[in-house]
Amino acid sequence: MSALTFDGAAAVSNPAAQRSKADALRVAALGLLSIRFIQGFVYWGGGSRRFIYAPAKLDPHAASWMANKFQSAMPGALLGTDHVIAFLLQHFYLLYASLILFSAAELITGLCLMAGFLTRAAALASIGFSVVLMLMFGWQGATCIDEWTMAACNLAIGATLMLGGSGAFSLDNVLLTRRPALAERGWFRWMSGALPLPMQSGTFQKLALVVFATTVVFNVATYDYYRGSVITPFHGGPVSPSKHxxxxxxxxxxxxxxxxxxxxxxxxxxxxxxxxxxxxxxxxxxxxxxxxxxxxxxxxxxxxxxxxxxxxxxxxxxxxxxxxxxxxxxxxxxxxxxxxxxxxxxxxxxxxxxxxxxxxxxxxxxx
CATH class of the missing domain: 2.60.40 (Immunoglobulin-like)
Incomplete structure (x- = not known):
């Protein structure tokens, strides 16, 4: 089987150039290892607390039942998510199923990121979590918008991992080593992180710039809405997180x-x-x-x-x-x-x- 270039095309000549590209990808993969693992640990921690270490969060009869936290977010939730929260709060079985599914998705996403398994798919899921959490809870934080800060960082990390993959110390790499034919499968190239995305360099650059612009605009816009300090003076937000x-x-x-x-x-x-x-x-x-x-x-x-x-x-x-x-x-x-x-x-x-x-x-x- 011929080697694959960054562009996804077969290469049979200039092996030195190919080794140089492979080395560069390896360096980038090693550089992403820390944030991939910690991003995974953050989401694994969220799910494992509810299922293993603090199961009362999923107990409707406990004081720490997650529905209370959902309701506390409702006054400042953006883009209609307050109506979604209200609807779920009034339909117990949908609420309970949603909390179980969300917690399980967090747990699985975190494990996949830590292990480097289907890394791009897991990173995309973490982006979705970050956006939802920022819209629902981003306004909260009595001294600073700590909920927004965490979600904003996770959104940027998820975008980076989705583009960069998991070329180092990952199950994606193990699978590719044992089954080299996976390199020819489109779903594996898109969902895992062992290989670059199957697209030309120019197309990848455009995708990366779109992801960059979307991440920056969403994060900066929500920050300006919650606290100003971008194009307006600092303010306490449309909904105060400290004054009842x-x-x-x-x-x-x-x-x-x-x-x-x-x-x-x-x-x-x-x-x-x-x-x-x-x-x-x-x-x-x-x-x-x-x-x-x-x-x-x-x-x-x-x-x-x-x-x-x-x-x-x-x-x-x-x-x-x-x-x-x-x-x-x-x-x-x-x-x-x-x-x-x-x-x-x-x-x-x-x-x-x-x-x-x-x-x-x-x-x-x-x-």
Whole structure:
């Protein structure tokens, strides 16, 4: 069988030039060995934690159940992935199957990269993981966008391995040595990393530049969206990863005198819950019509809180109303006897005050 050049064409002359090219490819392969193994270890670590070392992450009854992390990412997820998360959270079997499949894919991809088996296919899978993780979790990180940083680096590494392959210390090389005929198989050239891609040098250069441009544009654009500092000044992002924010809508005073509203904790860190310590119903001139202090909020019955998702929820806490990141629900505050729908002014406002002094308002109308 004749030798194959970088271009994928057979070569029968100038063996010195071919040896020079082979040596250059070997040097490049050895240079990629460290990042190939560590990229694989990162993804193997993600999958193995859930299946082996911390199986509670895949236990729906455990506090560390992965659905909670998914829901915490929902407020800042990009390009419609927030709707995908919401859909999965509302369909348990699809959610559970998705988490199992994602974890298994991470585990298998990591093992393939560490071993250098079907390296280009595994690298392409790692690119997909990186893009999905950046879109869903990239906004998170209270002091820096650490989720984005990890995914951005993994995206660049995956792109490099997809183009460069795994010519050194890999199972792809072992397979090629034992079955030299694989060198003539297109699927092996595209999926493994033992040989250069089967294309002309000029075509490969164009592909490499397209991959480079796509990686740079995606990474830089998402960074600018999350934090600026590219074409705009630094900013905290459309969704704050450190300061809790409540979006309140649909405020209604019921005939019984109770106040109902919809709440969504759509900003802040998932490391700690948001705590609402007081709710006040005010008229347009600032007069207090109703008031619920921390004690009243902590005694709200479960029937007063209707959560849209079963994981991160609004609930009565020890010092008031408590919410975990991404919590969404409708809350009814019971009547205290100080106001009713007949006496409610045309313009009234319900104000929630959190433990750190932030206030959030919603207009209230009579039903």
């Amino acid at each position: 924010h409540l979006s309140l809508t649909d405020g209604v005073l019921l005939p019984s005198g109770a106040v109902r509203f919809h709440a969504f904790l759509d900003g802040g860190t998932p490391a700690s819950p948001s705590n609402v310590m007081m709710a006040v119903l005010k008229s347009s001139d600032g007069a207090v019509l109703e008031q619920w202090d921390g004690t009243a909020l902590s005694r709200l019955p479960a029937s007063a809180i209707s959560n849209e998702f079963a994981y991160n929820r609004f609930a009565a806490g020890p010092f008031g109303l408590q919410a975990k990141m991404g919590a969404t629900g409708t809350i009814t505050l019971p009547a205290t006897g100080n106001a009713d729908s007949a006496s409610l002014p045309s313009a009234a406002t319900l104000q929630l005050r959190t433990v750190n002094g932030n206030t959030f308002n919603v207009a209230v109308r009579a039903e």
